[in-house]
Amino acid sequence: MESRSFRKFLEEKSANIKVERQGQRISWDEEIKRDKYSFTGFLEFAYSNKTSGDYIYLERSTAFDILDRMNWMERKIKSLTMRLRILFILLTVSMIAAAWGWLS
Amino acid sequence: MGMVIMSSKRPLVERLREELAKRFIGNEEVISILMLNLLHRKSTTLIRAPRGTGKSTLMLLVLKGLFGDEFVVISGASEVKRGEVVGRLHIPSLEKKGREKVLWAKFVQAQGKGIDEVNRLNPYTTANIHHLMQFGEVWAYGQKYTVEDYTLIANENPGDVTTFIQPPPFYDRFDIALYLSSLTVSQKFALQELNNDYGYDLIKSMPRVMEPGDLAEIRREVEETEVEPGLIGFINTLVRDFQVCVRGKEHSSVPLPVLCEGCHFTRFVCSRVKEPPSERATLILLQLAKAKKWLEGKVEEKDVIEMAKWVLIHRMGFLNPEKPLKEISELLEREKERMFERESRKQWFILNELYNGFSPGLYRTAKEIAAEDNVFAEELFSLEEKWVREGKISREETLKVGLGLE
Numbered sequence: 001m002e003s004r005s006f007r008k009f010l011e012e013k014s015a016n017i018k019v020e021r022q023g024q025r026i027s028w029d030e031e032i033k034r035d036k037y038s039f040t041g042f043l044e045f046a047y048s049n050k051t052s053g054d055y056i057y058l059e060r061s062t063a064f065d066i067l068d069r070m071n072w073m074e075r076k077i078k079s080l081t082m083r084l085r086i087l088f089i090l091l092t093v094s095m096i097a098a099a100w101g102w103l104s
Numbered sequence: 105m106g107m108v109i110m111s112s113k114r115p116l117v118e119r120l121r122e123e124l125a126k127r128f129i130g131n132e133e134v135i136s137i138l139m140l141n142l143l144h145r146k147s148t149t150l151i152r153a154p155r156g157t158g159k160s161t162l163m164l165l166v167l168k169g170l171f172g173d174e175f176v177v178i179s180g181a182s183e184v185k186r187g188e189v190v191g192r193l194h195i196p197s198l199e200k201k202g203r204e205k206v207l208w209a210k211f212v213q214a215q216g217k218g219i220d221e222v223n224r225l226n227p228y229t230t231a232n233i234h235h236l237m238q239f240g241e242v243w244a245y246g247q248k249y250t251v252e253d254y255t256l257i258a259n260e261n262p263g264d265v266t267t268f269i270q271p272p273p274f275y276d277r278f279d280i281a282l283y284l285s286s287l288t289v290s291q292k293f294a295l296q297e298l299n300n301d302y303g304y305d306l307i308k309s310m311p312r313v314m315e316p317g318d319l320a321e322i323r324r325e326v327e328e329t330e331v332e333p334g335l336i337g338f339i340n341t342l343v344r345d346f347q348v349c350v351r352g353k354e355h356s357s358v359p360l361p362v363l364c365e366g367c368h369f370t371r372f373v374c375s376r377v378k379e380p381p382s383e384r385a386t387l388i389l390l391q392l393a394k395a396k397k398w399l400e401g402k403v404e405e406k407d408v409i410e411m412a413k414w415v416l417i418h419r420m421g422f423l424n425p426e427k428p429l430k431e432i433s434e435l436l437e438r439e440k441e442r443m444f445e446r447e448s449r450k451q452w453f454i455l456n457e458l459y460n461g462f463s464p465g466l467y468r469t470a471k472e473i474a475a476e477d478n479v480f481a482e483e484l485f486s487l488e489e490k491w492v493r494e495g496k497i498s499r500e501e502t503l504k505v506g507l508g509l510e
Binding site: 019 | 452466
């Protein structure tokens with residue numbers, strides 16, 4: 001059930017929000033506080049040794065880029081783990097063979 | 105904007121506060137909230153403190169200030185009989201006329217009621233008082249007595265080895281629970297001075313500040329005070345934050361923190377609340393907000409956060425119950441940040457736009473916001489249901505399905 005007072009609350013909350021409407025499009029400006037020691041953009045934050053601001057903004061393209069890198073790293077980790085296992089088996093087999101030769 | 109009533113009765117409340125401050129040292133924050141809680145009908149206050157910290161003194165000072173000597177205090181530590189709390193049979197009527205006439209106890213009749221050491225009341229007495237607080241009536245020998253407006257102040261020492269464990273719904277009937285702290289060295293000096301000034305009888309020295317009709321008039325005015333929809337929304341959202349659980353905690357037999365494992369919202373306050381507060385919390389917060397506005401001319405969101413500490417502390421089960429005051433303060437600090445984030449995200453504006461009409465772009469933004477706010481998510485779920493019925497979106501693309509909740 002839709003509550004009248006809830007709608008009134010939403011309308012009151014919306015009344016002070018300044019937005020620009022162009023047809024179907026709504027846009028607004030966001031004020032970002034920043035100083036020389038805090039970053040709000042993800043990339044500049046990631047490549048610095050400074051602290052972040054309260055919010056870190058991530059563009060969609062950066063987000064997908066990070067996702068791709070994470071997926072690539074996961075695949076890389078899997079393949080390296082497999083290589084490590086094979087090497088470990090080979091090492092074990094060669095050590096057993098060497099030990100067998102030495103004993104006989 | 106709601107109308108601010110400049111009442112002629114306001115000085116009476118100020119005087120009560122002053123007279124109280126003259127006789128009760130320390131715990132100023134507690135006194136402020138107690139004063140506000142006295143300003144609505146059927147006011148109930150629970151004072152919790154270790155022994156000897158002044159909980160009985162505070163109870164008696166307030167009752168004396170409001171009702172003079174016309175108040176009744178029962179003590180949980182003594183053997184309280186039903187006749188003293190509810191009523192007893194009038195024996196001559198029964199013997200002579202064969203009629204069961206009930207003599208109602210002074211406790212139910214008096215407007216000022218006090219219960220000393222409520223945690224030591226026997227279950228029968230507790231059940232009667234619980235019924236009085238819940239339904240505004242008491243029953244004895246098949247007869248009913250309807251209780252008018254009252255002020256009930258109770259106290260207990262939670263550290264006491266109690267005779268009986270009182271049920272949580274009984275505590276939920278108390279509007280606020282106040283925790284008193286022991287006095288600092290300088291405060292002890294101040295108390296000794298007070299005792300000297302008042303001849304070691306602080307209670308006796310307390311004057312009656314209000315006439316019988318004054319409190320009723322004040323409570324009527326407070327009830328009529330209007331609070332802005334924005335603040336009501338703040339109160340409702342705050343309480344909902346402590347109640348909400350997307351995994352249905354209220355009806356789940358899986359305890360916390362097991363239920364929260366793998367949940368998207370584990371960093372929110374919900375994951376530290378074992379038993380959520382009742383709806384009564386919103387009603388009391390609204391009453392207190394009205395009282396604050398009536399008394400001081402304005403009430404803000406930060407005031408509500410302060411009040412919430414005393415409204416929620418006894419109505420909730422915490423995941424870490426060892427230090428309830430510290431826990432609730434920490435959770436409310438988190439809430440302050442969360443409310444700020446809500447404002448920054450303009451989420452209520454977006455929800456309002458979506459109520460006015462479906463827009464795919466705003467819906468996408470709303471879904472992103474909902475992933476950061478479970479209370480907002482709930483509201484979006486109900487809109488999604490409507491849109492699915494109207495064929496605007498498919499069930500597969502809803503947030504509920506996206507979060508794995510359906």
